[in-house]
Amino acid sequence: MLGKALARDWGIYGIRVNNLGPGYIKTDMTEASFKNKKTMNEREERTILGRWGEVDDLIGPCIFLASDASKYITGQDIYIDGGWLYKGL
Numbered sequence: 001m002l003g004k005a006l007a008r009d010w011g012i013y014g015i016r017v018n019n020l021g022p023g024y025i026k027t028d029m030t031e032a033s034f035k036n037k038k039t040m041n042e043r044e045e046r047t048i049l050g051r052w053g054e055v056d057d058l059i060g061p062c063i064f065l066a067s068d069a070s071k072y073i074t075g076q077d078i079y080i081d082g083g084w085l086y087k088g089l
Contacts, residue, residue, distance in 0.1 A: 007075030016074040023081025048083025
């Protein structure tokens, strides 16, 4: 809701605010979970695409939101989670 509130407050100045919601991404912070075969498999099974995300999976959405291709988008949440939100919970 913070992003939506900021989008509303800053929109009058032409500033767009959107949120990215990453899913399970292989990083140093998630390394222990990824190396735990049980945890890794459980998360993959609950993700529609059946895999953990890579850091590179976040690049496209970031470029899109920073470009003029998204110039009429504000106050949105974009989930880059391989479908975890819809299947994993």
